[in-house]
Every structure is written in structure tokens, then in C-alpha cells.
Amino acid sequence: MQAISVIISVYNRLDYLKKALISIQHQSVLPSEVIITDDGSQEPIVDVVQELVPQFDFRIKLVIQEDRGFRLARCKNNGIRVAENDFLVFWDQDVVGTRRYLETYYENWKPGMFVVSYPVRLSEAQTQRLTEADIRQGDYSHILNKEQLKKIRKQFKKDRFYFYLRKFILRNDTRPKLRGGIFAISRAALLKVNGFDERYQGWGNEDDDLGRRLYASGVVGFNPFYDQFPLHLYHLPYHTNGQRVNQKYYLKRQQEIKAGHYRAEYGLDKTFGEDDIKVLEF
Template identity: 25%
Template sequence: MKASVIMSTYNAEEWLEKVIWGFSVQTEQDFEIIIADDGSGPATRELIDRLRKQIPMALVHVWQEDNGFQKTQILNKAIVAAKSDYLIFTDGDCIPRNDFVAVHLAHAREGYFLSGGYFKLPMATSLAISKDDILAQRCFDVAWLKQHGLAAKKLGKLTAKGFKAKWLNFITPTKASWNGHNASAFKKELVAVNGFNTKMQYGGEDRELGERLFNKGIKSRQIRYSAICIHLDHARGYVSDEAWENNNTIREYTRKNKVVRTLTGIEEL
């Protein structure tokens, strides 16, 4: 396989199904989907078992018991489970445009990781998107989105294509950091830095991985306007000030001491 797509989820079957349908119609089909499940109940497994019979690519379910927000740990387990040499990361609330995988593969280079973004949707628009809207790609059409509740004015991440997308990738002031909803790298590089730091919960845990890749000498490439996905709205009950403070302390240590390998990562599973 050319790639393994790894997406995180937790008890969000409606959103996860929409995302999987988005990957089912990719222009590049030679990849597997790995669901990194941080302790969801039986409904998620039932959904995956059903969709496994309906989509053309392999659908792998990597699950762990619910022990609070342990996304970094389940992502490390998914990295280990991946059968491809190239890993594309997203979340179970981000529907990819049908060229998402192809774009990541086209821009993949040794010694680099890729950094993409997402386009946030309001709840009303998120709920309005149906399976048919995804399969027909209507959910990426600005006119359709506006008809279904989108009021955003900055639409460049949805409308830019070809040379314009390349130009915007080049001039954007947004740093090409590791964004867990839209990033990719060779598996060997992620293993070399020992994956995600499992001491980190929500808040910058993705960025810390990217900072260790930078410390290893891996550079980043911006594909913010080329690899497109739309983000479905949801609550964030797992956010806490304590976690942010802990994560910021770890990130500061990583940057100051040029840390490459976390001591709590893949090898400690």
C-alpha cells in the first residue's frame, strides 16, 4: 500500500461515518484506514464492522480501554499497526476532499513532513452533510455550504487550486507545524523520535511531535491550501487548564533541550 491513513476517534459515530465515506471516494485508493479509538463504546465497533463491508480499502480498528484522554497512546498503537511506509494523520471529525490522499502522496519527500490545515464548519452545516453530499463532493462546494448555514468569508482553503494553491502555500504566514488533523510523514521518522509523548493530553501534543522531528533535522512542507478537509463542529469536554500547563512545560523542555526522542512513547507501550 502507498499509505496508511490514521484517524483518532472517541464515541462520535455520526462524524466518524462521514469521514470514512470521505476516504472511500479518494482518487487514490491504494491505502488502508486505521481508526485510532481512544476507548469508544460498542457502537463505534459496530459502525466499523458495517462499513468494512461497504468501502474498497482495508479498515483497521485499533482500540484501547477508556482511561481518560489518551490520544497520544492510541496514536502510537496505530503507528505500530500501520502496514505502509507512509502515514497520513487526520481526525475522525475531518471529512477529506477526494484528492486528499493523492495530494499528500504527491508532496511526500524524504527528510520532510507535510503540514495541512482544515476549514471549520458550524454545527448546522456539519449536521446537514449527508452521505450523498460527501460522495458527490457537494460538501466542498461553497455555494452548497452557504445554503446550509456557512457564513464564513475567508474561503481560500476551499477554493484555491493549481498555481493559486501553491502560491498561497508559499506566502501563508502560518507556520508549517505538525497538525494532527492534517499531517503526514514517513513511518520510520515517527518511530525514530519514539512517536507521540504519552505524558501529554489535549493541547499542543501534536505540535510537540513536530518539534522533535525538527530537532532530528526533519523539515516541514506547507500544503495548507492543497490538502483540503472540512472540520465538523463538536464540543470539547476534554480540555483542561492543567493539561495545557503540563503540555506547555513539556514543549518548552523539548525546544530548549533539542529533544529528539521522547522517553514515553512507542517503545513504552
């Protein structure tokens, strides 16, 4: 079995990080390592991770960059750079998964593809009801309602339609879209486009941009998640609706990507920012 690296980008909310790690520990297949890549949390992340480590059967690496605002693209690239394996799964800190969630990525990935899921968004009340025992079992059927399950299956069908539509008819379509904290991909595919574009600073667009560049490079998306899925834990948003500070740059890049310029200028091979990162291994 090919070894798996899980990459979790983090900023504060370490109680949610703990839930994500417990969910990973109780998956049907385990990664060989989990990389926690931190965007400069104010909460004591080193102490918290150190306390949690004995619970888990995988190595943990903690990568920390300075808090210089919202730099998610650079944060994720930091995780990619220190990953030891070629198969990478991106897992948001506010996500837990059903029992075979990680296995579904692994079983369905093929070269030239990224595998993407779609989250069940829990309400505040549902999130409060969620227990560590639920997370260990990976069974959330008593928490979810029929409409939430219906939405997951509807998105599965839509994404499957988009996959075959692109394969046989619309060659330039960029759906299924990449969802930045719930997808799996090979290192080779990310190297081809130079990873996340680190010019994206502030909330928004970095995952849409990566998706477009992957499609332009010949890497396509596939969603196999019908009865396995991630659950997004409720929290107040990081941003105000519509507040996408990168929109102007993103629109410019769309045109450049269409013209074949799908590699990021500032990405895995040349970082945007002079501050050093700290890497700790547990």
C-alpha cells in the same frame, strides 16, 4: 505507487467516523488500509465498524485501548504500531476531504518532510446541510462561503512563507506547525523521534510537541493545500477554552527539545500504561 495507511483516532461520535470513512472511500487515490484507533469509546464501535466494512475497498484494522481518560498520544501510537505501510496519513474522525485531498498529501511528500493541511471549520448549520452524496462527490462548493475559502488560501500563503523563511533565514523556526489530525509523514521520521509522547494525557499539546521534536530532528513541515482541503464537522468542544492540563510539562519539554533531546521517553518503543490493546482485522 507507494501504499498508504490512514490512521483515524476515535472516541465515540461514530456517526462522524462513518462520514470520514465514506470520504476516504471516494478519494481520487485509495489507501491500502485504514486503521481506526479507539480511545475506549462507550459506543458500540466493533458492531458499527463490522456493519460498515462491506462498503469499502480497503482493509480496516480496529485498535482498542481501555478508557482511562483522554490518551490521544498513546491512541495514535497504537495506530502507528500496527500500520503495515511506510507512508502514514493522520485523518481525524470529524474530518471529510475534497476529492483529491489524500492525493495531495501523496503527491507532495518528500523524505525529511511532513505534509500538513489546514481545515475549513464548518458551522453547525453547514454540518447539518452536509449529505452523504456531498461527501461521495467531494465537492462542497455549495456549502462553503467565500470567507472560508479565503482563509484556507491565506493560510496556504502563510505556511509557504514560513517554509521558505525557515529554509533560507530562520533555521530554528517551527512553522508551518504540525496539526495532529490532518498531516502525513513517513514511519522513518516518526521512529526518529519515537512517535507521539505518551506522557501527554488529557487534552492539549501532544501535536505541538511532536511538531517541535520533528523540526529538531531535521524533519520540516510543508503545506501544499490551496484548492484541496479538509473540512472539520461541527461539534461541541472536548475541552474548555484554555484548559491545557499538559502545559507545564510542555514548557519543560520545549527547553529539553531545544537542547537536542527530541526523542520521547515514552513513545513507539516503550508505551506509557500497562493496559493491553486489542487489535481486530476486518
